[in-house]
Amino acid sequence: MEKVNVAEKFKMFSDHWNPRIVGELNGQQVKFAKLKGEFIWHAHENEDEMFYIIKGMLKIEFRDKMVELNENEFFIVPRGVEHKPIAEEEVHVMLFEPASTEHTGKEEHEFTNNNQEHI
Template sequence: MSIASPARIAASLAELWSPRVVAEVDDAYVKVARVHGTLAWHSHADEDELFYVLKGRLRIEMESRTVELGEGELFVVPKGVRHNPVADEECHLLLIERKSTQHTGEEVTDKTRSLAEQLRPVE
């Protein structure tokens, strides 16, 4: 077991919208990401998704409402809810997702990352 600094790791990532696994807790992965712009409208049929803002601001658009998160705030998108994460400026995130969660659900875009890509060692 090793110590990890999610904020430092997120800041060091070269790619946008490319989450990296930094820890495992039971059947969930703890991931970090550096984001800017829009990801994609998608949903996760069987999994909730926790977004925690390490740095910056994140807007999560959903069909029924939109939430705005600042540093130190979190929000859980319930399973089955279509959502679209948006960062108008660079934002660093910590995500907690079940290991079965696909990055952009059933939607596949140029920003979609496989689990193998998310599990790559952070340099």
């Protein structure tokens, strides 16, 4: 059992769209990621995904609407819902999702990383 210093963890990496696992509980993983630019359209068929904004502003585009998240706000994308995250400036985000969640769902892309590092 160790406490996690959020700022220190974010200092450990600089790349974008490559989540790091910082904790696990009850089959769920807590991940930190830096985002910048546009991700790809994707869905997670069997898992919900929570985005909690630590720093910056993130837009999540859906086929019928756009959600804008600011610091200290979160949004849960329901399983099976296609979405595309967009970060106009760098965003620090905490993701909370089942360990079984594939990074880009069934989509294969240069961003896809299903072997995420524990930090």
